[in-house]
Amino acid sequence: MNRRYSWFNITSLTLGFAFLYIPMIILVIYSFNASKLVTVWAGFSTRWYGELFQNEAFLDAAWVTLKVGLASSTLATVLGTMAAYVMVRSGRFMGRTLFSGMIYAPLVMPEVITGLSLLLLFISIGLDRGVLTIILAHTTFSMCYVSVVVSSRLASFDQSLEEAALDLGCTPFDAFRSVTLPIITPAVLSGWLLAFTLSLDDLVIASFTSGPSATTLPIKIFSAVRLGVSPEINALSTILISIVTFGVISASLISKRAIARQRREEQEALQV
C-alpha cells in the first residue's frame, strides 16, 4: 500500500511529464509574446494570432489539410473496417498472409519510403499531383491503423452474439448491421479519429505526393520552421495544441462518465 506513493515514483512522474509538457507550454506562452524575437519576452500580445488570420497562404493550406483529412479518414475508416473484418472473420483465403503483411507493413514503414513509392506510382500512371493524390496516399497508410484498432475490438468480442442474432432470424448482413456494428462503433470512431489525426499530422508523405496546387499545413509549417523560429508558427501551434487538448480531454471525460454511469447502473441493478 505505502509503496504506491514512494518518492521514486513521484519523482519519475513529475520529471517525465515535465519533460513531455514543458516544451509545449513554453511554445504556448511565447505565442502571446509581443516581440518578434521568440526568445525574449516583451509583454503580452495577441498580435501574431491577428497576423496569422491575415495570412492567406496559411488559411489556404489549412483548408486543403482539412479537406484531405476528412476525405482520407472517412475512406480509410470504411476500407480499414472492411479489412479488419476480413482479417478476423474470413478464415483462410488465397493470399491471406500477403494481405495481413500489407496491413501491418505500413505501420512500421519509414514515411520517406511510403512517400517515395507512392509518388513514383502517381508519376508512372500519369496522375497529376494534388489534393486527390494526397487523399489516396493518406487513405492507404491510415486504413492500416484503422484496421488494427477495429480488428482488436472485433477479436475481443463474443462471436456468439452474432450467432445469437442469426439464430433469432437475422440475415448475415442484418446481424452485422444490428449487432456487430453497434458493438464495434467506438473502435470505428476512434479509428476514424486516429486516421484524421495522422492525416493532419503528416508532412513527409504529403510532401512527396502533393503538387504545387495543393499545400498542406504541415508542409507550410515545415518550410517556415526550416528557416527558423517564427511567432506566427507559435500562434498556429497553440491553436492546434488547444484543439487536440480539448478533444482528448473531452473524450476522456465522456468515457469516464460512461464508465461511472455503467458502474452506478450495475450497482443499482444489484440492489433491486
Added chain:
Amino acid sequence: MAFDSGSAAFAPWEDPGQKPLISFKSVTKRFGNFTAIDNLTLDIFEKEFFALLGPSGCGKTTLMRMLAGFEAPSEGTIMLDGQDIGPIPPNKRAVNMMFQSYALFPHLSVADNIAFGLKRSDMPKSEIAGRVEEMLSLVQLSQFASRRPHQISGGQRQRVALARSLAKAPKLLLLDEPLGALDKKLRQETQFELMDIQEKTGTTFVIVTHDQEEAMTVASRIAVVNHGKLVQVAPPDRIYEAPNSIYVADFIGDVNIIKGLAKPESDNRYAIQWCENHAPIIGTSQHAFASDDICHFAIRPEKVSITRDRPTDRTNTMQGKVLEIAYLGNISTYHVELPTGQVIKAQQANNRRISRRSFTWHDSVWLSFTDTAGVLLSQ
C-alpha cells in the same frame, strides 16, 4: 458434555507449560476507518495445522498477511518463537507463504521457481539442486522440473507453489485458500496430501479458508473469525459438536435452532419451553442458564431421527409433516414442518442400496432425539 480428546493425542494448547510458536497479543489492524482485526489475542503452537475460517472480509487474510509481513499491526505485537516480528520485513522472516493465486513466476521453470527462495538464502549453491530435487519428489513433480508454470495443470501448479514455499524449511507456512482454485474431487485428494506433507516436514501450517469442510478435514484447530474477532478457537470436533454460539453452529455444517426459555431441572439438565402447547425439549448444557433465560437449542440434523411411529425410548419427540426431501446419495435430508410452522431438518443415512422409500411428501412422521443430542446456546 464430556469431551475425550485422548490423552496421547496432539494437543499442545491444553498444556499450560508449552510455549506457543506464534502469539498475537492484543493485535488491532485498521485500514483508514475500517477495523479489519479488533484487539485479537491468539496462540498457535509448533507443528499445529491451524485453520483460520470465516466468510470473506472477516479479517482472516489480514491476519495471515500480518504474519507474512505484508501488513503491520496498528496496535499490539506478534511474536514468533518469542521474538517480536513487527519490525522484520517479509524477506527476513522465517515464514513462507503459499499464495491463493499461487504467484508462480511465469518466466521461470518449475525447478527455478522452487529454487528461487533458496538462491536468496545462505544455502551453498551446491546444495540447492539437491534440495530442489527433494522438494520435487515430495510433491511428485520430478518429471516436470523444466516445464513452465503455464505448461502444467492447475493441481500441479498448486503443488509447485507448495514445494516452493516449503523449500526454505520455514518455521511457519502460511496457506492462503490453497485449494480454492481446484475442483471438488482434486481438492479432497489434495487435502490429504497437504496433511501428509505437513506431518512429514513437521512444519507449522496456518491455513486461511472459507470452506468449512476443508478446515474440518485438515486442521488440528480451527479459529472461526468474524468481523475481525475470534468467535471460537477449538479442534474441529469441538467446533462441530460444541459450538459456543449460534454463529459458529450455523457457519459450520447444518443446524436446527429452536429458541425458548430455559428451566433448570437438575445439574445440567434443562427443560426448554419453546412452544405454548408442546412438551418442553429436554437438553443438557455445560453452560449454566438461570430460570427463564432466553436460550437457543441447537441440534444437528443427523442427530434427529425420523420414524413413522412415535418412539418410546427417546426423551424428546415431536410430530410433523414431511415438506421436502433432498436425496443426496449417501444420506437423505427431510424437512419436516411442525404444527407450529417451524421446519426441522432430519437426516437419515441410506444404508441399503435399494430400500423402500419409507417417507414421502405430506407423510405424517415423528422426530426424536436424546437429551444430549443438542447444545444450549445463549447467543
Added chain:
Amino acid sequence: MDLRKLFLILVPYSWLLALFLIPFAIVLKIALSDYAIAIPPYVPTLDGIGNWSDFKTFLSELDFENFIFLTEDELYWRAYLSSAKIAFLSTLMTLLVGFPLAYAMARAASEWRPTLMMLAILPFWTSFLIRVYAWKSILSQEGYLNQVLLWVGVIDSPLMILNTNTAVYIGIVYTYLPFMVLPVYAALEKLDDTLLEAAEDLGCSRFQAFWLVTVPLSKPGIIAGCFLVFIPALGEFVIPSVLGGSDTLMIGKVLWEEFFSNRDWPVASAVAVILLLLLILPIVLFQRNEQKQREAEK
C-alpha cells in the same frame, strides 16, 4: 453471400495491392534503372513495350549500378551507419526515460491511472512537427535552456546544442517517448502484485524483486517499445532536418535530398530499397515478439 464476402475481401485487398505493393515494385525497378536528364529522369521506361523482345531489352537495361554506386560513395554507408547509431542510442535513452515513467504510472493508485494515461497519450495526438519545432527555441544559442543554465551559473557561455546530433537525440527521445511508455506501461500494469509479494516472501529485497520479477516480466513490453522507437527513428527525416545540423547524417534526410535536391530518382530509390532491407530484420523480430505476446495472452 459468397459474392458479398468476395467483395469484402477484394476491395481492401486490391486497394493495398495498387497503392502499397505495386509502388514498391516501381521503386525497385527505378532503383535498377539509370539516371537520365529527361522526364521522368530515368531510363529505361516501361512505355511502348508491346512484345516479349521489347520487355527483354527492357530487362537487360536494368542493372545494379546504383547499388554499386552506394557502396562506393562513402556518404551513403556513413549515413546508414550513423542513422543506425542514432536510432540505437536514442532508443536506449528513450527506454531510460520511459521505463521509470511507465513504472510510476503502473504503480500509481488506480483512480489516477486513467488521467496519467491521458497525459501520456495527449502528446501523441499533437502534431509531431510542432513537438519537434518546440525544441528549436529551447535549444538554440539564445534559447531558454541556455538562458536558464547561464542564469544558474552552470555555464559561462551558451552551449551549442541546436543543429547538432545532441538536439537530434533529444528530439527523438521527446517525440517517441509515448511509443515507449505505452507498451511498457501495458506490460507493467498486467503484472500481478502477488508475484512481487511472493518474491519478497522468498527472501528478496524490493530491489532484487524488481530485477528478478518486474524486469523479466515486462520484457515483452520493453522489446515492443524499443522496436516502436527504433524502426521509425532509423528512417527519420523531420527531426534531423529541423533540429540537426548540416553534419547530421541520417538516411531519411539523404533520401529526401537525393530526390528533391539532386533529382536523382534511381539513386533515391536504391537508398530506399537498402533502408527497407535493413529494416526487415527488426520488423520481423518485432512481429515475432507481438505474436508471442498474443499467444501468451490466450
